[in-house]
Amino acid sequence: MEVGQELVARSPSGRRRYSRRSASRTTEILEAAAAEFLERGFNEAKLEAVAQRAGIARSLIYRYFATKEDVFRAVVIDTLAPHVQSLKDRTETAPGGLAPLLRGLAEPMARVAATTPLAAVFKLVVSESRAFPELAQICHDQVLQPALASLEHAVADAQARGEVRSGDPRLFALQILSPLLTALTFSDTFVPVGAAEHDLEALLRQCVEVFLEGALTRQAPA
Structure with missing residues (x-):
C-alpha cells in the first residue's frame, strides 16, 4: 500500500470505515520507532x-x-535524508566558489544537529555496527555516501577552476565532514557524563577556516 492511500477497515457492524491517512500513520510509526x-x-x-x-x-x-x-531504514531516511538532499542542492547551486559554500554550511549543519536525532542515530549505528552491519550499510548508503559525494563533486569542481590544490577530492570531502561526525560522537557520548558542551556552529566555522587555509590555492577567491 502506498503512502497517501486510505486504509480501509470494517466496523463490528460490517460497515466500511476509513482510518486516518496512511501517511500520517507512517509518521506515527516512525516517530515511535525512533524513540524505541x-x-x-x-x-x-x-x-x-x-x-x-x-x-x-x-x-x-x-x-x-x-x-x-x-523500520530502521525508514527512520534514517525520514529523519536525515532530507537534510542530505538539502546539502546536495546547496553544492549544486551555490555561487562564488568553494569557500563561500563551506562557510555557508556551518549554520545549517549545526541546526540539523540541534533539531534532529542525528547524533543519537550516528552513535547507535557506530555502537551496533559490529553486531548489525546492516545498520552501518543503511546509514552509509542513505546519509554518508550521498553527503560525501556532494562534497567530493564540489571539491572536484573547485580543483578544475584552480581554487583547490591537487589531491583526492574524496579525501578532501571526508576531511570536511569528519569534524561534524567527531563532534556528534563527543556530544552524544561524553557530554551526558559531564564533559563541557561546545558551540557546534563555532566549531564548524573554525574547522572550515582551517581547512580552507590549507586547501585553497593563492588564486582562489577568499
Whole structure:
C-alpha cells in the first residue's frame, strides 16, 4: 500500500470505515520507532513496543514494513535524508566558489544537529555496527555516501577552476565532514557524563577556516 492511500477497515457492524491517512500513520510509526531505537538500541528494540508507543496493533506495522531493519531504514531516511538532499542542492547551486559554500554550511549543519536525532542515530549505528552491519550499510548508503559525494563533486569542481590544490577530492570531502561526525560522537557520548558542551556552529566555522587555509590555492577567491 502506498503512502497517501486510505486504509480501509470494517466496523463490528460490517460497515466500511476509513482510518486516518496512511501517511500520517507512517509518521506515527516512525516517530515511535525512533524513540524505541534510541532508548533501547537496535537489538533490544521490539516492534511490539513500537506499536505500543504509536498506540496501534503490532500487525499494522507489517502493512508498511516487513522487518525491523526496514523500520530502521525508514527512520534514517525520514529523519536525515532530507537534510542530505538539502546539502546536495546547496553544492549544486551555490555561487562564488568553494569557500563561500563551506562557510555557508556551518549554520545549517549545526541546526540539523540541534533539531534532529542525528547524533543519537550516528552513535547507535557506530555502537551496533559490529553486531548489525546492516545498520552501518543503511546509514552509509542513505546519509554518508550521498553527503560525501556532494562534497567530493564540489571539491572536484573547485580543483578544475584552480581554487583547490591537487589531491583526492574524496579525501578532501571526508576531511570536511569528519569534524561534524567527531563532534556528534563527543556530544552524544561524553557530554551526558559531564564533559563541557561546545558551540557546534563555532566549531564548524573554525574547522572550515582551517581547512580552507590549507586547501585553497593563492588564486582562489577568499
